[in-house]
Amino acid sequence: MNTLDEVGEFGLIARVTANRRQPAGTLLGPGDDAAVVAAPDGRVVACTDVLVEAVHFRLDWSTPEQVGRKAAAANLADVAAMGAVPTALLVGLACPASTPVETLEGLADGLWAEATAVGVGLVGGDVASSATLVVSVTALGDLEGREPVTRSGARPGDVVALCGRVGWAAAGLAVLSRGFRSPVAVVGAHRVPEPPYAAGPQAAIAGATAMIDVSDGLLADLGHLAQASGVLVDVRSPTLQVPARLAEVASALGADPLHWMLTGGEDHALAATFPPDATLPPGWTAIGRVCEAGDGPGVLVDGRPYAEPAGWDHFAR
């Protein structure tokens, strides 16, 4: 099994870029100083997300391919949350020189798998040696002539809606943290999120006034949206139907599945606000209302502050 320092930087790049099929929007792929990607809208959406080993993933819990898929998904979901369609991925990789090439090929396979699922290519990147494995992914996207759906457009009276799973990755993490490897449904949700990519542009077309990728937790991210919009978001907990599988896992671990759904991150659902008369696109469920901020912007659950910490601040003690 070769390691990175045996094949070298250029050897690795040759191996992970060989035989990859770029979509038509990749006008110039890897191998030059920079890539060239189609931006037909005349504006490009861009975001960067960083995943670190032992913080965001563990290679004894996830395969390298799963880590690659997750790193790509986190960024592609951010593009979708603007109402945009992804157009390309780039990756900045730092890892120990002793890393097996197979691990890095698996990572690249995962990045490619998720990229291919949304019709884009991995168009460029860089690799450097580091004591810690760090995967920094940048995603680009196209707005197709629409205005970006920001976090700041929610207005009192709007409907708050959700598309995609929440709480599943948190359940999976809870299971793995206790030394179990099943049920596969929740463990798999921690390993590889399934963001509803197409729901982002669909929400934009349906008139969404604000949108956010649920990466830190539903309440935390609705809190960011509420802050940016200067409104109060009231989530109606009865609208959040607890899936039977989540209820089972919670029961087995003595946990509260609704707490996972309200505060668990990393599922990369999309949350958005729509005008009261909008027809929600397929897959979207109304989960609350936007109200006047009153004493200040924030999030309520059934009209009251939620008692538990609402989500994930990466460095907070």
Added chain:
Amino acid sequence: MNTLDEVGEFGLIARVTANRRQPAGTLLGPGDDAAVVAAPDGRVVACTDVLVEAVHFRLDWSTPEQVGRKAAAANLADVAAMGAVPTALLVGLACPASTPVETLEGLADGLWAEATAVGVGLVGGDVASSATLVVSVTALGDLEGREPVTRSGARPGDVVALCGRVGWAAAGLAVLSRGFRSPVAVVGAHRVPEPPYAAGPQAAIAGATAMIDVSDGLLADLGHLAQASGVLVDVRSPTLQVPARLAEVASALGADPLHWMLTGGEDHALAATFPPDATLPPGWTAIGRVCEAGDGPGVLVDGRPYAEPAGWDHFAR
């Protein structure tokens, strides 16, 4: 002095994004799921470069601001090497939770300083905790209606030309490695490169057939260009005038200044090939010729293979 885990992820982001002035091309800056950047050409140039503490920089040799400038410059030079004009930067940062906020503010100041120098903004990014400080920067650029200048367009008969400094960063690194802090001119070149950004688009306008950012070393990077173009590049060493300051430093250290110029990386000069009848833009100097590959593509110095290792492969033993 606060550390990152004391102010938290969102506290840090608030501090490094406050009071920054975005250029007109930043249509939506930091603070949402993704940024939106103007791409008037309808295509976007994109590249990613990773810098790792103790590999690419040392915080006892460089200030955080210098590291930020260097990380930005490495990427902005790649955009210039396509003949494009930079439009935006994004940064993926991984660092220990114990990192002083002042260090990260310095890094951000440096990224902003270099971005501002070329008229772009730092439009987005992410920060995560990691045992190692890793800075992954992505730069975007606009081709202004021109075709990208790739590495693969050099043709036999073309003139090989250089714009910008070579060997200075290598001299600076040699000085620092021996425990000295001066002369400032070469140490400064290691800390903060001075890529000739405008020379990239100027070369494209002048008809450059191929171009590359000199980051690994002149011969190594001309080797990449020669490989991609399927040609032989012959560098005429008498055209590389050794600057007096470089000669002095080399003499003091018992080193060969021409070797630094041929093999030293990280100055981010631009090397390009031009048709034989092209007028070189200001700042460009002819340093050699493109020849038929014959027995295979590669680089010669004065018609002969260069005896020393030609450059930098990040992981090669």
